[in-house]
Amino acid sequence: MTKAAPLLLSALAGATALLLTVTAPATADPNSINPIPVLNGTNGLPNLPGRTKAVFQVTGMASPNNTENYNVLGTDLGIMWDNGNGEMLTAFGDTAGLGIPNLLIGSTWAWRSNILLRSHTQNPGNGIFFDSVVRDIFGQARDLIPSPKIPFIEISRIPTAGIAVGGTQIMSMMSVKTWDDVGEWTTNFSSIAVSGDNGENWVELPATRRPNDGGNANFQMNAFVKGGGFVYEYGTPSGRNHPAYVARVPEGAVGDLGAYEYWDGGKWQKDVNAAQPVIGGGVAEMSVQWNDYLGQYIMLTTDPWNSVVMYTSPNPEGPWSAPSVLIDTRELPTAYAPYIFPYQTGRDLYFLTTVHSQYNVILMHTTL
Structure with a gap:
C-alpha cells in the first residue's frame, strides 16, 4: 500500500459510517459491510461467555x-492447510479494500474474491502471524483466480477447501451466480484449482467442474481431509442448512472426477447420484480434520440457528455424532465459516471464524 493509503482511509471514515452493517445471523451477500473498527460498532475482541473464547483478530x-498494508480491510472465511513443508497457507474469500468500487454489485469497496496468505505459526496460542501474501504489482493482495463479478454470470469465485498432495496445492472453489435470500446463494459450479509454486499462481482444472445439478449439486461447497491414501471430499449444496455428503479419491487422482467414489450409506460407489447424506441437515461452510486427542474425525460448521457446532466420527464416512455447540448464536449471532487450525494442539482446539458484523476473521479457542 502506498503512503497515500492512510489519507485515503481517513477520507473514507466519514463515508463508511453510512454503510449498512448487516447483522442478520446467516447473511450471505458480502457487499453491504463495514470493516472499519469502532465505526462498525466493534472495539476489540468479542467477549464470549461460553466454552469458546476469542483470542486473536x-x-x-x-x-x-x-x-490493511496490503489492502485487506475486511475479508471472510480463513481456510487453512499445511503446504506439505510445515508452512500454513490460508485462503480467504470475498475481500474488501480501497480502490474502484464495484457499484454493479452494490459494493462501496474494491473487491477480490480469493486471496492467499502464508504463515509459519505452529502454536496459535498467541495468535496467527502471516509472513507473506500473494500480491499484485502494486503490493496488494490479489485474486488467485479472477472473477468477473457480474450478477447472474459470476458474482464471485470463492474458496471452500484446501489441501496439499505431493507438493501440489489443491483448492476447491465455488462459482457464485447470485446472492439470494438470507443464508442462500446459487452457484454455477464448483471446481478445483491447483498451484505448483506454493500458492503463488493457480490454474483451474475445467475437467473438475461439478455443475449445480444432479448429484454434483451436493458438492458445491466442500472440505478436504486425508486418510489411508485417499483425499476425502465432504460436500453440501450451495448455501447453508443442508445435508453433508462424502466422496473419496486416491491422493494422486484428485483432478480426475472419474476416480471419485461416493458413500451411499453402506458402501462406496462410482455414481455421484448414489451419494447419501452422512449428516442429515443443518450443515453450512465446514471443515474436517482428524483429531489425535479425541481419536476421532471432527467437523466444524454452523447449525440452522447459526451456532458454531462440532460433529465427531471414528471414520470419514461416519457414523457422525449429534452436534455439540462451541459458540451459541446468542453469544455471536453473525459468526460463520469455522475452519480448523491444521496442526494438532492436544486438548486445545483452535479455529478461525468470520464475524460478519465486523467483516473480519477471528481466531477462536475451545478446550475439548
Whole structure:
C-alpha cells in the first residue's frame, strides 16, 4: 500500500459510517459491510461467555497483522492447510479494500474474491502471524483466480477447501451466480484449482467442474481431509442448512472426477447420484480434520440457528455424532465459516471464524 493509503482511509471514515452493517445471523451477500473498527460498532475482541473464547483478530485494521498494508480491510472465511513443508497457507474469500468500487454489485469497496496468505505459526496460542501474501504489482493482495463479478454470470469465485498432495496445492472453489435470500446463494459450479509454486499462481482444472445439478449439486461447497491414501471430499449444496455428503479419491487422482467414489450409506460407489447424506441437515461452510486427542474425525460448521457446532466420527464416512455447540448464536449471532487450525494442539482446539458484523476473521479457542 502506498503512503497515500492512510489519507485515503481517513477520507473514507466519514463515508463508511453510512454503510449498512448487516447483522442478520446467516447473511450471505458480502457487499453491504463495514470493516472499519469502532465505526462498525466493534472495539476489540468479542467477549464470549461460553466454552469458546476469542483470542486473536487475524485480519483487518484491528489485527496485529496489519492486513490493511496490503489492502485487506475486511475479508471472510480463513481456510487453512499445511503446504506439505510445515508452512500454513490460508485462503480467504470475498475481500474488501480501497480502490474502484464495484457499484454493479452494490459494493462501496474494491473487491477480490480469493486471496492467499502464508504463515509459519505452529502454536496459535498467541495468535496467527502471516509472513507473506500473494500480491499484485502494486503490493496488494490479489485474486488467485479472477472473477468477473457480474450478477447472474459470476458474482464471485470463492474458496471452500484446501489441501496439499505431493507438493501440489489443491483448492476447491465455488462459482457464485447470485446472492439470494438470507443464508442462500446459487452457484454455477464448483471446481478445483491447483498451484505448483506454493500458492503463488493457480490454474483451474475445467475437467473438475461439478455443475449445480444432479448429484454434483451436493458438492458445491466442500472440505478436504486425508486418510489411508485417499483425499476425502465432504460436500453440501450451495448455501447453508443442508445435508453433508462424502466422496473419496486416491491422493494422486484428485483432478480426475472419474476416480471419485461416493458413500451411499453402506458402501462406496462410482455414481455421484448414489451419494447419501452422512449428516442429515443443518450443515453450512465446514471443515474436517482428524483429531489425535479425541481419536476421532471432527467437523466444524454452523447449525440452522447459526451456532458454531462440532460433529465427531471414528471414520470419514461416519457414523457422525449429534452436534455439540462451541459458540451459541446468542453469544455471536453473525459468526460463520469455522475452519480448523491444521496442526494438532492436544486438548486445545483452535479455529478461525468470520464475524460478519465486523467483516473480519477471528481466531477462536475451545478446550475439548
